[in-house]
Amino acid sequence: MDNKKYNILVLDDERFILVTVKACLRGENFNVITADNVQDALTEFKRGNFDLIITDILMSSIDGFKFRDLIRGYNKRIPIIFLTSLLDDIDNSLLSRITRDQYSYYLNKTFTKKTLLEILHQALATYKSIDDVAVLQRSIDDDLTLASQVQRMMLPNWCLTAKGYSASYLYEPMYKVSGDLFEWVDLGQERCLGVIGDVAGHGIHAALCMAPIQTLIKRLGFERAANNLQVHEILSELNEFLCTQFGVNSYMTCLVAIWDFRNNHLVYQTAGHPGIICLDTETSEIRNINPEKRGNLPLGISPQTQYTTKDNIEVDFSDETLFIAYTDGLLDIGSKSNPDDFLGEEALLPLISSLNKTTNVISIPYRIRNAIEQIGFDYPSDDIFLFAIKKKNDNGGIALFRNIPADILEIEDAVAETARMLSDFTGNQDWSGRVEILLSEFLTNIVKHGLEKNHSQRKGIIVRVMVSGSRIFVNVIDHGKFWDYQEGLSGKDADTILNELNEQRNLSGRGLPIILRIAETITREHFWGINETTFVVAEKKSEDVIK
């Protein structure tokens, strides 16, 4: 035992017992406070900072067990020693009532100083060690939360809407931090570099390795973006870095790819990493783009490994080709109801081939992740990373793709610019004006009510506007709270709601009826933390436009 003075509260309605315990512990490292009734004991307990309680069981008011229940309302783990002579006629049910609580102990009233001190030290040592572990646990947890935030900062934005293509990814650490890494760099001329890595293992070790590798990839990507960047060169540099900077236990699988969406050409190389899934969204066919199973050893295993162009996979693709890449944590997602079962590629591929060509690529990783859980794979055993990229296709019309920062001022500018472009394209100012009002109301609502209060944690809102014949399709993806439009209506139509708001002279809450009057149809779906809302706005004559 250390030299700390421990505070002990003793409750017994027999004054003699209180005097005896106090006398017995005199000169030891305990401050003993006594109470001869439950009320006083509770008052003392709330007032003081006690390390342990000793209580009688059979008392004239409530018994010791009820007193314990009251104490547990304030403190779940403080040790409580039941001091009683009830066990003279030994009673198992009494013993089990005492030990039902993990932090309760028993001492016969005919105690000696030795037995009293023994049980006090035992109870306090257990309490202290559990307390120390809990403090350490909290500290580790806080550190991991910070590490998780730092890791998120190192990753690129969750989606990319570049000239010629769009892409997004889902990053899901198994517990706070992840050994998966990812970087993309827009190389210009509608080309995109993507690097996906998976450090062996998961948790802190893998996450610590991830950070410097991620930094190196960022540097390589941005420094070399202007030059004729080659996928095998990136693998060689990463391999050298891992072999020289880390020990033998730190290897990683990696995939480096460059998509050229102007020439519809992909070149990639894999170092022990799962390949790229290539779906033609027009025919729903998944192409095997690596039939020869080309690939090289994971990075960090041997400095002698040569990463050269001979292991590259090069393919040409159609305009409607969707590419999916992932780390193998995705295939390893298990099932709580069937512990021997896991997702695997066989179950994943049908989910991917069911995606159609009009699906917004930005929501695809989230749709797939959602579908995986829906088919019963609900138990991840590793970090998960999932990525989708696709060429932008206007289909002869106009498709505006915007990543709008979640900020009221940014929204107003972006919405006004979108409306101008729509007006130029359609030549119908009323039509584009109605889209402008709808978007403005809806996005303002998301920023004001749907998103995190913490501005730094807010993710941008993706807006895609497409004109097709006499319909404008407005597709919005956000990370806000999920709320149901129909529920907000409570069965009332837009006119009724507006009239009610007018009568109440209420300025807030007007957005919903305005949106409902503008949109011909609204569909709203929720996938794995994102909301995807699609409004259809039909072309109308000017007299139908809301005043």
Add this chain to the structure above:
Amino acid sequence: MTAANERIFAYIKDNLGIDDTEIVKDLLQEYCVTVREYLIKIPQCLEQSDGNGLYRAAHSLKGCSGNVGHEQVRELCLKLETFAKDKDFAEARVILGQLQEATIEICGDN
């Protein structure tokens, strides 16, 4: 000091680790206050045929007596507990008499 008192002094010193004679005296005095309290309470319970009250009183006195090593009183209280549970007040009265006698040596005439 009676022989019984000496035994209890030794018990308290050896088992409760209390060397200070003044504290032992205080403790013994407190014990005798408790004894007197129960030697009033126990007859009242018998008078009212209150088995529960009798059990509680015997139980409490048993605990205190065990604590100061007054084994004779502790054993009598244990018997009293049993008779209280069985509501055998006749036998309990016999024990009460024995209790009164056993405590005289420590606490004087109650």
